[in-house]
Amino acid sequence: MGKAIIAIEGLSKTFTLHNQGGVVIEVMRGAALTVGPGECVGLVGASGTGKSTLMRMVWGNYLAAAGRIVVGDLDVAQAAPCEIIALRRRTLGYVSQFLRVVPRVATVDVVAEPLLTLGVDEAEARGRAMALLSRLNLPEALWSLSPTTFSGGEQQRVNIARGFVHPCPALLLDEPTASLDARNREVVLGLIEEAKARGAAILGIFHDEGARARVCDRLVDVADFAPAAA
Amino acid sequence: MTPLLSVQGLTKRYGRHVGCLDVSFDLFPGEVMGIVGESGSGKSTLLNCMAGHMVPDAGRVMFDTRTEGPVDTVAMAEPARRMLGRTDWAFVHQHARDGLRMGVSAGGNVGERLMAVGARNYGAIRTAAGDWLERVEISVDRIDDRPGTFSGGMQQRLQIARNLVTGPRLVFMDEPTGGLDVSVQARLLDLLRGLVRKMGLSAVIVTHDLAVVRLLADRLMVMKDGRVVEAGLTDQVLDDPQHGYTQLLVSSVLQV
Numbered sequence: 001m002g003k004a005i006i007a008i009e010g011l012s013k014t015f016t017l018h019n020q021g022g023v024v025i026e027v028m029r030g031a032a033l034t035v036g037p038g039e040c041v042g043l044v045g046a047s048g049t050g051k052s053t054l055m056r057m058v059w060g061n062y063l064a065a066a067g068r069i070v071v072g073d074l075d076v077a078q079a080a081p082c083e084i085i086a087l088r089r090r091t092l093g094y095v096s097q098f099l100r101v102v103p104r105v106a107t108v109d110v111v112a113e114p115l116l117t118l119g120v121d122e123a124e125a126r127g128r129a130m131a132l133l134s135r136l137n138l139p140e141a142l143w144s145l146s147p148t149t150f151s152g153g154e155q156q157r158v159n160i161a162r163g164f165v166h167p168c169p170a171l172l173l174d175e176p177t178a179s180l181d182a183r184n185r186e187v188v189l190g191l192i193e194e195a196k197a198r199g200a201a202i203l204g205i206f207h208d209e210g211a212r213a214r215v216c217d218r219l220v221d222v223a224d225f226a227p228a229a230a
Numbered sequence: 231m232t233p234l235l236s237v238q239g240l241t242k243r244y245g246r247h248v249g250c251l252d253v254s255f256d257l258f259p260g261e262v263m264g265i266v267g268e269s270g271s272g273k274s275t276l277l278n279c280m281a282g283h284m285v286p287d288a289g290r291v292m293f294d295t296r297t298e299g300p301v302d303t304v305a306m307a308e309p310a311r312r313m314l315g316r317t318d319w320a321f322v323h324q325h326a327r328d329g330l331r332m333g334v335s336a337g338g339n340v341g342e343r344l345m346a347v348g349a350r351n352y353g354a355i356r357t358a359a360g361d362w363l364e365r366v367e368i369s370v371d372r373i374d375d376r377p378g379t380f381s382g383g384m385q386q387r388l389q390i391a392r393n394l395v396t397g398p399r400l401v402f403m404d405e406p407t408g409g410l411d412v413s414v415q416a417r418l419l420d421l422l423r424g425l426v427r428k429m430g431l432s433a434v435i436v437t438h439d440l441a442v443v444r445l446l447a448d449r450l451m452v453m454k455d456g457r458v459v460e461a462g463l464t465d466q467v468l469d470d471p472q473h474g475y476t477q478l479l480v481s482s483v484l485q486v
Contacts, residue, residue, distance in 0.1 A: 018474025019481070061465040063472065081449045081463040082258050102423060102445050103416035116427060 004034035004070075005170050005201035006058065011067030011077070011225075013053055027053060031067065031225035033203075035170070040192065040202040042216035045223045051205045054222060055172050058203065059094050060084040071170055089117055094172040095163035099147060099155045107150075108133065108143045111161040118166060125165075132161040136187055152179045164191050171195060173204035177211050189214055232294050234259045234400060234432050235280070240289035242272075242279050248456035249275035253289070255451065255461065259399070262426055262433045264447030264464060266440060266479070272456035273436045274404060280434065281321050281402045282311045293318070293400070316346045320393035324405035326385035330377045330392065336363060337373035339392045347396050362391040366421060383414035387421065394425060401433040407442055419445055440483055444468055452476045 011031035017023045028050045035041045043051040056062035057076070058069055064077040072091045074083055088094075093114075101110050108129050115125035133143055136157040142150065147158040156179050163171065173192070177185045185208070192215045195202060206212040212219070233256035242249035250272040257263050265273045278284040280291050282303060292300045293314065303311055315321070323329040330339050340359035341349075349355050360370045366387035368380075377385050386406065393401065406422070407415040423446060426433060435446060443450055443464055450464040452475065460473040471477045 015470075016472070018477050056469065060463060061469040063462075063466060063470050081466075082261065084463055085261075085448050100444065102420045104413070105420050 002037045004036050005072060006033075006035040006203055007068070007070040008033050008054075008058070009068050011054070011057065011069060012065040013050070013057060013062065014065045026065075026227045028222075028225045029227040031222070033220045035201040035203050037169075037199040037201055038196050039217050040196055040204060040215050042212050042219045043203065043205050044212075044219050044221050049222045049226060051222050052174060054225075055094075055174055055203065055205065059092070059172055060088075089114070091168060092170045092172070093163045093166065093168035094174075095160050095176050096174050097156075097159075097178065099159050101147060103148050104146050106144045107138070107147045107158055110147060110158060111165055114162060114166045128165055129161065132165055133157075135191075136161055137184055153181065153184070156180060157184060160188055160191070164195070167195070167198060167200070169200055171200050171202045173202060173206075175205055175207060177206065177208045185211065231258055232300065233257055233292075234261075234294050235434075236290075236292040236300065237280060238290040238292065240276065240279055240286050240291065242275050242284060242286045248272070250279065250453070251456045253451075253458055255458075257400075257432055257434065259432055260426075260430050261449060262431075262435065262447045264443030264450045265434065265436045265453060266438060266443055266450065267453035268438065268479075271453040273453050275456070276453070277402055277404055277434065277436045281319065282315060283321075316343065317396060318399050320396075320398040320401040322386075322389055322393055322401060322403040322406050324408045326377070326382070326389040329389040330385065332376065332378050335374045335376055336368065336380070336388055339377065339388060340395050343392055343395050358395060359391075362395050363388075365425075366391045367417070381414075383410055383418065386410060386414075386418060390418075390421070390425070394429070394431075397429070399430075399432060401431055403433060403435045405437050405439075406435065407439065408437070415442070422446060440468060440480065452479065 009032045013028040015025045031054060033041060043054060045051055053062060057064050060076050067077060069076040071087060074087050076084060108126055111129035111133060112125040115128060138154060138157050147155055160176055177188050180188060189211055192202065235257040238254050240253045241251050253276055267273045279286040286304060290302045291304050293303050294300050337356060337359040340362050341355040344355050344358060360373055363370055363373060368384055368387055377388055380388060407418055425431060437443060447464045450467045451458050452460040452467060454475045460467055460476045467476060468480055471480050
């Protein structure tokens with residue numbers, strides 16, 4: 001196994017609620033993990049133990065209170081906004097549970113956008129987007145429509161297509177198979193296995209135990225990072 | 231990398247009242263910066279001081295010019311700043327009427343900007359104007375109509391065409407989607423995103439609409455009482471706000 005693509009150490013998180021008496025809530029202390037190339041690490045732990053919080057700190061939309069989160073060559077915990085933006089464009093992908101898009105933009109353009117941002121030619125970007133949507137069994141009639149009115153399962157597949165359309169070296173997956181039927185779940189697991197095969201480092205949350213057993217090489221229990229346990 | 235725009239210690243007072251106080255930030259090429267805050271927080275004052283519409287009491291606005299590198303536009307001679315305003319900068323007003331010439335045709339509104347930077351060939355100007363109308367999704371059939379006959383959303387798109395036709399590098403926008411129907415807003419947001427990406431534009435967008443900045447801005451500054459209380463990556467400021475005022479602002483948005 002090569003050098004870790006994602007390396008976390010001494011990571012802590014607190015929330016200060018200024019409008020609720022300035023209460024400080026410590027939710028994580030001393031978190032540490034690594035994900036190597038071609039490896040998929042699953043985060044486990046009961047609801048509310050901080051799996052999503054940890055993922056968001058790696059993505060950079062939650063600020064770390066202390067510690068290091070190195071993705072590629074960049075310490076996200078210390079990085080400037082423009083460095084995180086560049087990281088997200090080229091290196092780090094994220095399939096969240098929420099689809100946030102400009103209303104009225106066609107699904108195929110939503111999926112192609114990460115490639116267009118990287119300067120990929122428009123025809124090629126749309127071609128790759130369509131190939132992925134087709135593989136995810138999203139009916140062609142929907143491609144020219146905005147995904148904002150789609151069902152939960154359809155939106156999730158759009159999100160997955162958007163996350164996989166550019167082959168990122170590191171990938172965060174937050175319940176990628178949650179609302180999918182058996183056939184589409186199989187497609188997504190196939191995409192994850194292919195990403196591993198090309199050397200991507202994947203950090204994921206999978207409540208689907210079968211999926212977890214199939215794609216995860218290791219599991220990390222975030223309960224170990226609870227402040228009380230540290 | 232040299233910032234395209236570097237704002238340093240910008241301050242503007244209205245008598246004893248503070249407009250904006252000691253605001254500093256760098257904007258890099260291709261970046262979109264959102265500025266949010268309530269009415270009276272100083273965000274429009276800041277924008278107008280940056281764009282040269284208002285003279286700040288203190289501070290510098292360094293712009294990386296094509297020929298001379300970074301120059302303080304506050305200290306620049308008025309003619310030079312006006313030229314910059316025509317060639318490298320654009321300003322999109324909240325009310326399209328403030329940024330358009332209502333007595334001139336749509337094509338004239340776009341062509342006029344080209345003529346201001348030296349274009350003289352009528353055919354070429356008309357072709358470029360028609361091309362830009364199409365890019366902002368206004369039918370070329372309307373090229374000879376006056377903006378007064380356009381809907382609010384069309385007027386706003388025309389204002390954008392007028393501003394972008396000269397290929398600026400930096401666009402200042404003051405509530406560009408304010409006052410438009412939500413469906414029209416969505417179309418404008420998509421258009422702006424596409425133009426920013428294709429032209430490699432940098433932009434500073436003032437708005438009170440957090441949903442707009444989430445979709446358009448890479449970075450965000452939150453202003454209160456003329457001061458920047460929080461700044462950072464847009465989704466970080468919105469998802470994990472650190473300052474009490476930002477927390478209040480984010481938690482006050484009605485969910486749909």
